[in-house]
Amino acid sequence: xxxxxxxxxxxxxxxxxxxxxxxxxxxxxxxxxxxxxxxxxxxxxxxxxxxxxxxxxxxxxxxxxxxxxxxxxxxxxxxxxxxxxxxxxxxxxxxxxxxxxxxxxxxxxxxxxxxxxxxxxxxxxxxxxxxxxxxxxxxxxxxxxxxxxxxxxxxxxxxxxxxxxxxxxxxxxxxxxxxxxxxxxxxxxxxxxxxxxxxxxxxxxxxxxxxxxxxxxxxxxxxxxxxxxxxxxxxxxxxxxxxxxxxxxxxxxxxxxxxxxxxxxxxxxxxxxxxxxxxxxxxxxxxxxxxxxxxxxxxxxxxxxxxxxxxxxxxxxxxxxxxxxxxxxxxxxxxxxxxxxxxxxxxxxxxxxxxxxxxxxxxxxxxxxxxxxxxxxxxx
Numbered sequence: 001x002x003x004x005x006x007x008x009x010x011x012x013x014x015x016x017x018x019x020x021x022x023x024x025x026x027x028x029x030x031x032x033x034x035x036x037x038x039x040x041x042x043x044x045x046x047x048x049x050x051x052x053x054x055x056x057x058x059x060x061x062x063x064x065x066x067x068x069x070x071x072x073x074x075x076x077x078x079x080x081x082x083x084x085x086x087x088x089x090x091x092x093x094x095x096x097x098x099x100x101x102x103x104x105x106x107x108x109x110x111x112x113x114x115x116x117x118x119x120x121x122x123x124x125x126x127x128x129x130x131x132x133x134x135x136x137x138x139x140x141x142x143x144x145x146x147x148x149x150x151x152x153x154x155x156x157x158x159x160x161x162x163x164x165x166x167x168x169x170x171x172x173x174x175x176x177x178x179x180x181x182x183x184x185x186x187x188x189x190x191x192x193x194x195x196x197x198x199x200x201x202x203x204x205x206x207x208x209x210x211x212x213x214x215x216x217x218x219x220x221x222x223x224x225x226x227x228x229x230x231x232x233x234x235x236x237x238x239x240x241x242x243x244x245x246x247x248x249x250x251x252x253x254x255x256x257x258x259x260x261x262x263x264x265x266x267x268x269x270x271x272x273x274x275x276x277x278x279x280x281x282x283x284x285x286x287x288x289x290x291x292x293x294x295x296x297x298x299x300x301x302x303x304x305x306x307x308x309x310x311x312x313x314x315x316x317x318x319x320x321x322x323x324x325x326x327x328x329x330x331x332x333x334x335x336x337x338x339x340x341x342x343x344x345x346x347x348x349x350x351x352x353x354x355x356x357x358x359x360x361x362x363x364x365x366x367x368x369x370x371x372x373x374x375x376x377x378x379x380x
Contacts, residue, residue, distance in 0.1 A: 021279045022073065023300035024291025029069040030303035034346070036063025037311050038339035041145075042318055048331040065268050067152050068213050070307075072272050074156055075217020076224075082167040083225065095164055103304075105361050106353065107153065110308050117312070118144040131157035134205040146312030151205045158207040159214050172222065179218040183269075186212035191262035200261070216269045220276055234281035241274035305350035305358065313349070314342040 039049065039060055049057060085091055108129070115125045121144040124136050133150035136143050166178060190203050203209050223229055223237070248267045282288050290296075299306075317338050329337065 019280065019283055020297075021283045021288045021291040022077070024288070024293075024296040025069065025073055025276065025279060026303050027291075027296040027299035029066040029073065030299055030306055032063040032066030032069065033307060034063075034310055034343055035060055036066070037314065038342050039335070041311060042314065042338065045331060048335050051332055068265060068268050069272050070152070071155070071210065071213030072217040072220070072269060072276060074159070075214035076221045076276070077217070078160065078163060078214075079167065079218040079221035080224070082164055083172075083221070086167060091168060092164060096160075099160055101361055102358075103153075103157075106305060106308065106358055109357075111147075111150075114144070114147045114312065118147060121147070128154075134207060137199070137202055137205065146315040149307060149311055155205075155207045155210050156214075159211065163214075163218075176219065176222050179215045179222070182215035183212045183219065183266075186210070186215075187262045187266045190265075194261055203261075210265070212266065213269050216273050217276075220273060220280070223277075224280060229281070231281045234277045238274040238277045241270045241277070245270040245274070302347065302350035302354055305353045306346050309349055310342055310346040313345050314338060317341045317345075 040063075052060070082095065085094060088094070111125055111128050115122065118125075121142055123141045124133065124143055124147065127133055127136055127139070127141060128147070128150050131154050133143075133147075134152075134154040136151075166175060170178060186209060190209050193209070194200070194203055245267050248263050248270070279288050279291060321334060321338065
């Protein structure tokens with residue numbers, strides 16, 4: 001049975017098919033971010049982390065790339081939803097109505113709470129209210145620590161504004177060319193601006209430098225709806241992507257720090273795309289069963305709220321420990337305590353938010369086949 005599932009026939013994506021493995025990919029992304037922030041986001045002394053073996057510390061230090069995995073996932077889902085709905089009436093209205101229901105109620109609720117707690121940062125929250133948090137640095141607006149996660153939501157919202165127009169106006173071939181152009185062009189643009197001395201954080205945060213991850217997801221969505229979406233070809237594609245990653249890893253440093261930095265995100269997208277291709281092609285088989293378990297589904301369901309609130313809860317925990325002198329522990333013990341509280345409280349709050357706030361808002365659309373897929377497409 002395992003051999004049959006490995007060498008089986010084509011699995012082209014059907015319209016409105018719900019892919020359980022995507023929940024697992026989303027869960028991996030949110031856990032990457034949670035673990036990274038719980039360990040590295042609070043400026044502990046280097047001695048605090050000595051208890052972790054070097055290889056484990058290195059792997060955890062890459063957790064910030066979970067945001068890039070979210071980008072690839074969103075590009076795949078949003079592109080698929082738009083193409084599947086392209087010939088239906090009320091194309092724009094239906095898409096934006098679902099995006100508004102899924103994203104904005106929780107987003108603006110959290111921003112309003114933050115505005116009360118982080119009172120000195122009203123300019124940042126004003127900017128965030130129009131989904132422009134990633135413009136705070138070039139505008140010299142101070143950024144609060146926990147709410148700083150909104151930069152990635154801004155990238156996604158800018159993508160949502162532009163992508164439906166591209167899908168509607170272009171045929172599949174032209175759209176694929178556009179997506180490939182963006183995927184190849186973004187690192188070139190990053191290199192040009194980095195060479196001219198632009199701040200590394202700006203190259204990281206601004207939308208037009210980061211659309212290549214979403215474009216990678218769009219290319220995958222086109223592949224998933226093509227005749228070459230077979231298990232055997234997926235192995236070839238994954239192998240090519242891994243080879244491209246190794247090639248960039250080898251030649252990048254030879255072209256200097258600027259080129260190497262510009263390609264950092266690109267090589268990450270290649271790894272994620274290879275994993276994505278294999279997970280998609282072997283969906284529903286024993287090979288991808290670990291992506292479909294209950295824990296992964298649970299983490300994926302709560303991931304949007306988890307992403308928004310976890311770092312602020314960590315801020316609150318740190319404030320109580322450091323400024324109220326509630327607990328006297330070793331630095332390593334405080335790290336473990338903060339991580340446990342941050343992740344545990346975040347899950348409790350996110351579960352309550354999903355049950356009593358987010359899910360009731362989505363319920364009126366729950367019977368629609370289109371909505372069953374679009375619920376997978378929330379950023380988190």
